[in-house]
Amino acid sequence: MPNSPSAPPAVDLRPRFEAVILPHLDRLLAFAVRRCDSVADAEDAVQEACVRAWINFADLRDDSSARAWIYRILRTVLSDAREKTGRRQQLVYITRLEDAHDELVGGEHDAVFSEVVARLDAEAVRKALREIPEDFAAAVELHDIDGFKYAEIAEIVGVPIGTVMSRISRGRKLLAGAIVAARGGVAQLESIDAAAERRAQRGGPR
Amino acid sequence: MSDDRSMLASQLGAAEEAAARESRHEVLRELLGAYADRELPPETMAQIDAHLVGCGECRRALEVHATLGARLATEPIVAASPALRARIAEAIDAAPAPVVAPAVDVAQVRGARSARLAWLAVAGWAIAIALAFVLLAERAGFQPLRRETRRIAAPVASVPLLSGVAEDYARVSHGELPGRARDLSAVRAAVPFPIEPLHAPNLRLLAAWTAQVRGEPAAVLAYRLDDRLVVQYLFAEDAFFKHPAVRAAVADHHLLEAASGGRAIVAWPEASSTGTVLIGDVPPDWLHTIWRMESSR
Numbered sequence: 185m186p187n188s189p190s191a192p193p194a195v196d197l198r199p200r201f202e203a204v205i206l207p208h209l210d211r212l213l214a215f216a217v218r219r220c221d222s223v224a225d226a227e228d229a230v231q232e233a234c235v236r237a238w239i240n241f242a243d244l245r246d247d248s249s250a251r252a253w254i255y256r257i258l259r260t261v262l263s264d265a266r267e268k269t270g271r272r273q274q275l276v277y278i279t280r281l282e283d284a285h286d287e288l289v290g291g292e293h294d295a296v297f298s299e300v301v302a303r304l305d306a307e308a309v310r311k312a313l314r315e316i317p318e319d320f321a322a323a324v325e326l327h328d329i330d331g332f333k334y335a336e337i338a339e340i341v342g343v344p345i346g347t348v349m350s351r352i353s354r355g356r357k358l359l360a361g362a363i364v365a366a367r368g369g370v371a372q373l374e375s376i377d378a379a380a381e382r383r384a385q386r387g388g389p390r
Numbered sequence: 391m392s393d394d395r396s397m398l399a400s401q402l403g404a405a406e407e408a409a410a411r412e413s414r415h416e417v418l419r420e421l422l423g424a425y426a427d428r429e430l431p432p433e434t435m436a437q438i439d440a441h442l443v444g445c446g447e448c449r450r451a452l453e454v455h456a457t458l459g460a461r462l463a464t465e466p467i468v469a470a471s472p473a474l475r476a477r478i479a480e481a482i483d484a485a486p487a488p489v490v491a492p493a494v495d496v497a498q499v500r501g502a503r504s505a506r507l508a509w510l511a512v513a514g515w516a517i518a519i520a521l522a523f524v525l526l527a528e529r530a531g532f533q534p535l536r537r538e539t540r541r542i543a544a545p546v547a548s549v550p551l552l553s554g555v556a557e558d559y560a561r562v563s564h565g566e567l568p569g570r571a572r573d574l575s576a577v578r579a580a581v582p583f584p585i586e587p588l589h590a591p592n593l594r595l596l597a598a599w600t601a602q603v604r605g606e607p608a609a610v611l612a613y614r615l616d617d618r619l620v621v622q623y624l625f626a627e628d629a630f631f632k633h634p635a636v637r638a639a640v641a642d643h644h645l646l647e648a649a650s651g652g653r654a655i656v657a658w659p660e661a662s663s664t665g666t667v668l669i670g671d672v673p674p675d676w677l678h679t680i681w682r683m684e685s686s687r
Binding site: 197198201206209210211212213214217223226227230231234235238239240241242285288289290292293294297298301302304306309324325327328329331333334349350352353354356357359360 | 420421422423424427429447450451453454455457458459461462463465466467468469470474475477478481482485486487488489
């Protein structure tokens, strides 16, 4: 009766794994938090992504692409979780957001919009991002928040670079529309800004 | 009449020009995000630069892109807690280790290829010399020398070590091999004697494991030889020499040759206080050749 020998010690990949993957943990968590109902869910997703990355770590041939690689894994984990829970994003009508954006750029409101956006807190940004379709939000976030180039985003998301270009352009339009719509439209935006301006002149909070 | 015609042509031209301008505006507006991110080729950047001079709507849309990009860039990062980091470390500890595919060493492959070519060249010369020798022998009335047989006097069944090997081989050759080639280091650590795999052209290590053969601990190494399975059982010296038939064959011929159920068996003592029993569904000469190559190393 043969005795199977215990598994031999593998090539020690752990130090390399810790050096190229773990430094991205904070950003991975932030990306997951924007997509989950709770921080605990986001932490579970990041943990699962790290375990999957470890098991498949031998597939990573080039350490310089490790950041894009682990993001791709995390997106898969988050997508699996969404399918499992059957949870779908609550979207407002895209045409409504596009109309709000078009109204914004159709008049001289860009300076007001800049003021409003500068005052948005993290929760308001997160809420606006969740109102636009995931594909658009992910492309915008990966570029603007996580600092990926278009070619890297194409790799992470698995689409041609032209699609990334289109998603980012349209995603920002929709995001602007969501921010404007959440404040009751462009006209309301003007009055909110004017009120903030008056409070500032009186020395109160903006 | 001619004035009306020229006015109409002028109006049509203006309309076409406006439509073309609008179409161009639509196309360039879709590129404003990539323009803001400086992800476009220089010639497209220059086209948009020129368009922006005369298009207030695109200038405002560009400002929206820049504003949102700048705001999102300041989005706070969520710091992963030490508890999460510890959880991840524990989960990774519990997960299977990544399987590393062996790296292909080009130099080694080239070396093996040249070694094979050199071996073929030597074999070619050997065949030519053998043919010449046979022709000369026939002319001189000699018969070519037959390879001396070194078959064991006693049947395999009467030597426990050999019958145990034959039984074990029959079992493993009909099922999944109980180890892998990368288990060799673990096998080396598990037995109290040194192990060195065999080397011969077209002989490739497939798996290694440990076994008990008739109560004797053995290291077992399975090889692929062309498309056949050949298995090497390594025993400690005292176990190998336990039966007098083995001692006698080795003393007389340095090698024991036998057959069991149509399978060839050869056995020889290694220099490193071990003994090898090699078995396979192959012609006996194949195993004999492996022994000769090993003994000449």
